[in-house]
Amino acid sequence: MDTTPLPRLALIRALFETYRQRYLNRDLRLLDDFSDNFSGYTGCGDFLVHDRAQWQAITRTDFAQVPEPIHWEMLDLQLQDLAEDVVAAVACFHIHLPLAASFLANEVARLTLIFRREDSVWKVAHSGISLPYQVSTAGNEVYPLQSLNARNQLLESEVAARTVELEEANRKLAALSQTDGLTHIANRRLFDTRLAEEWQRACRHPQPLTLAMVDVDYFKHYNDTYGHLAGDQALQALAHQLAAHARRSGELAARYGGEEFALLLPGSSLVQAQIICHDFLADLDALALPHAGSPVGLLTASVGVASLVPGPDNTPAMLIEQADAALYRAKQQGRHRVEAGAA
């Protein structure tokens, strides 16, 4: 090594730099820089070496495992002037190997070098490298690439498994947030979203957007007679029937609120929607849920249907208002019926 007198810190820095360059460039001159009284601690092999020849062999193995120049991304360097003939350098860095796999670079390596002047020549008297993991090296490895690779693959598969679980949990959560807790059909939130989406779609490709509002008849009386729990079960049965009539893609049965439901029928004409709603009422009749407070003696519902071709002159709120108005008429005219269109 260069023995030109230098200010002490510059000297230590130069010693470290020479070591670093020779090590990074896989320069075999490094082998001559180790002291006859060398001791070294291999971070990955996890053992102390007292023998210069053994350390040289380890260094050769290192250079053979990765023959191309490597790179250290320096994080920190501390230089210590310990005695007239003894100096130290402690470096922290990421190791970048010229390999596709970059996982070693995620680790922070810490290298301690002690230089001693022997017969006016500075030698590396001690080298200790540590990496913050407990891995064993396989065969003739110096860098524990096989262990790290295995650990990395394990981590990646665990992350992948967790990601799948997380996606599944998110999917369930999203479904729950759009589902009515009692009837398990779409809730008001999903209805609002789908109405807005279908409205936009119908604006782009003009076609009618048709909506049926459904309301249970004399339901207060039903609750009063049979109890709230029976009322809940009746709502579940009705919801199930209504959902069976949302058959085509884009059609949606939803609980609008309380004992009121909605059936969104994109692309259906008023007449087609009326047929669907009549079928629904017939199926509800077929369930034959007794209702002593109803003139027909069964649980029935009333339906109001409206249809609009979405455009600049109307809004989703107008469609709901028109369906509500038709529903009001159905109630006024005796219930258990379908009323359609503007009055």
Ligand SMILES: Nc1nc2c(ncn2[C@@H]2O[C@H](COP(=O)(O)OP(=O)(O)OP(=O)(O)O)[C@@H](O)[C@H]2O)c(=O)[nH]1
């Ligand atoms: N069991 C039960 N009842 C509900 C639920 N949501 C709303 N209701 C009841 O539905 C009834 C609706 O009563 P009203 O609005 O007076 O209407 P109605 O008695 O059905 O009369 P019409 O609609 O005019 O035929 C109320 O008694 C509410 O308590 C629910 O989730 N479960």
